[in-house]
Amino acid sequence: MPFSTTMVGGTSKAFVNDIDARWIMAYAAGLGDTTPSYIDTESNIVIGHPMFPVCLEWPAIMDCANIPGSESITSDERTRDVHAAHDLHIHRAIRAGDKLTTSATIVGISKIGPGIAQTIRIDTIAGDGELVCRTYQLGIKRGVDIIGEPTFVEETPALPILPEIMDRGYQYSIPLAKEAAHVYTECARIWNPIHTDRAVALAAGLPDTILHGTATMALAVSEIVNHCLAGDSTRVTRVGGRFRAMVLLPSTITVDIHSVDKTLITYTVHTDTGKPAINQGFVCYH
Known part of the structure; x- marks a missing residue:
């Protein structure tokens, strides 16, 4: 059934998480990243990997399915959601001992060729109201139409201007084991069965289970x-x-780091068949 644009502006429940070193360490370990700031509890205040916010965001994103206006969406249509783009803004690192609250707001729905595009803003705040991180996530629901006019309640931030890719630059290959998606699922606490349950993945039209985009x-x-x-x-x-x-x-993925300037690094990730798994990739830093 069509997807109602009355959902735009709706917000999920607020999810409260007590962040402990165990979760932060598990996430880093699931990536094979043993940087001391993520895992050394003796000499450091353990901090989260820059992508750790996705762990907190998952329940809020899932709860968007309960926002009024979502009643017309069938269970089959819910399986057609593809995570198309990610834009994470980090105001400070997440630390062990933080008590954080995360909620998601649907800020835009529009019709596009493959189906509909839905943009969700996910905010994670500390107890004193400090904004710790904010993500704008673009999802595409394949083969789904909309009820109502395309609707947006806010503009998403402009993306960095990326320089033209002149060559592949520095390249680093990362071998991935068959169980990589299972490990990431448990360490991140992101439970989406297309990544770990082959029957579900095949039923969704995938060739097999696949690695999470956020893991890549x-x-x-x-x-x-x-x-x-x-x-x-x-x-x-x-x-x-x-x-x-x-x-x-x-499989093996290859990270290509194309350019590094004073505030911006650009990258692409390729699959072992040479296709881009992530393009227009960027990391901003100070």
Whole structure:
């Protein structure tokens, strides 16, 4: 059935999380990233990987299905959602001991060729009202129409102007095991069955289970932080990119770091068949 634009402006429930070192360490370990600031509880205040906010955002994104106006969406249509683009703004690193509240607001729905485009803004705030991070997530629902006119309640921030890619630049290959999606699922606490349940993945029209887009992005960010920022993830202020080809498992992905200037790093991630898994990738930093 068509997707109602009356959902625009609606907000999910607020989800409160007590952030402990165990979760932060597990997320980093699931990526194979042993940077001391993520895992050394003796000599550091343990901080979250730059992509750790996705762990907190998942329940709020799922709860958007309960926003008034969503009643017309069938269970089959819910399986057609594709995470198309991600734009994470980091105001400060998440730390062990934080008590954070996360909610998601649908800020735009429009009709596009493959179906509909839905933009969700996800805010994570501390107890004193401090905005810790904010994500703008673009999802495409394939083969779905809309009821009502295209609707937006706010403009999304302009993306960084990316320089033209002149060559592939620095390249780093990352081998991925067959169980990589299962490990990421449990460490991130992001439970989407298309990544771990083959029957569900096949029923959704996929060739097999696939790696999470945020896992692919997080692996790239780990390499960028370690190669370009001397392992100091607190310098990262924004991470984004567009998700393209699926990452099947087992396989090897390649991170291409194209350019590094005073505030911006650009990257692409390729699958082992040479297709871009992430393009228009960027990391902003100070």
